[in-house]
Amino acid sequence: MSSEIRDVVIIGSGPGGLTAAIYTGRANLRPLVLEGEPSSTGDQPGGQLMLTTEVENFPGFPSGVMGPDLMLAFREQAVRFGAELQTVKASRVELTQGSPFGIWVGDPTTEEPTHRARCVIVATGAEALMLGLPAEDRLIGHGYSTCATCDGFFFRDQDIAVVGGGDSAIEEATFLTRFARTVTIVHRRDTLRASKIMQDRAFSNEKIRFLWNSVVTDIVGESKVEGVEIEDLTSGVRQVHPFTGLFVAIGHRPNTSLFAGQLDMRANGYLQTVPGRTATNIPGVFACGDVQDDYYRQAITAAGSGCAAAIEAERWLEGTH
């Protein structure tokens, strides 16, 4: 517990949270960043970019930059301007009583919060969705994977599948062709949602095949993936394909459970901010990055909204002092 009331606590450390840290740091607000804890999902310090390889579209890097390297640079820049980073997760927040707000780390049942802050910037991001099949728990790490960059290596010369049709599915499939013999993209529609450049890359890759209008209905194998049951939605026929690896990129869900009942959310669970702004329904609480963005979801738009949240927080603090 700390009796000090900080100006700004930032929850999350992807491009949004760390840009907010750079800006509030340069404004001498000594932000505290609760950067999250190590995990093998996107919910980790540095966020989803920590699980990617090359980022080709972040402005300023004409020859591309590795996602983890980019996030380390963001972090270093935030530290340079006085941001304090703690490798912990917030376990509870108390926002409804107004500023100063309470933020708990560790045991959420203690009476006193771990931190108090005049302003809170929420940048908890989004996390990749899983298929929701019972076999998942048994086979994750045994051929069923949520991290192509971590696990692709283990599928050398094997026939594997990727579920999804957006940019991240195509990026994963293309990456996995470095190792696998074939990569089959299983997609529920008959066209891809991915951008043109990613589609062209997939269609011209000899190792990539497609199963259109198809969904995964089960994963076969006791101790490792031995096959994937796929339903053809047009014919209704289910068939087990002999894939030994299954990677999933079917979309994201925002990390907003911490704020349930306190911050306004849209029907899909993303935080609702004032249109064109980062202000939430609670004065002094701002949201940036993917946690409030179900439309663009890019590193650069997250960084842009992180900058906006920092400026709004700064002005709000000036107005209340």
Add this chain to the structure above:
Amino acid sequence: MSEHVQMLTEATFREEIGAATTPVVVDFWAEWCTPCKMIAPILDEIASENEGRIRIAKVNVDESPNLALEFDVMSIPTLIVFQDGVAKRRLVGAKAKPQLLDELSEFL
């Protein structure tokens, strides 16, 4: 890397694991695996804080692919705890220090 953490290869693995008098946590990792890099300092801490009770060793899967194959490692980081030369427990994926300590508690 801490002096408490030992690198194992295909050539040294069997002898080192067989001769160990305490449980050994073997961390299967690679240079290109970000979650592996994130838990490396945590494993260093656990090794130095539990000296004499448990040892931490590392297997680089690029350099020792046959060990990864032999122990069915298909995702990294994977931690396998060996006791008396036998694999007793397996943890897949990066985790925070309290969770790792909790999962390893029976060996500490």
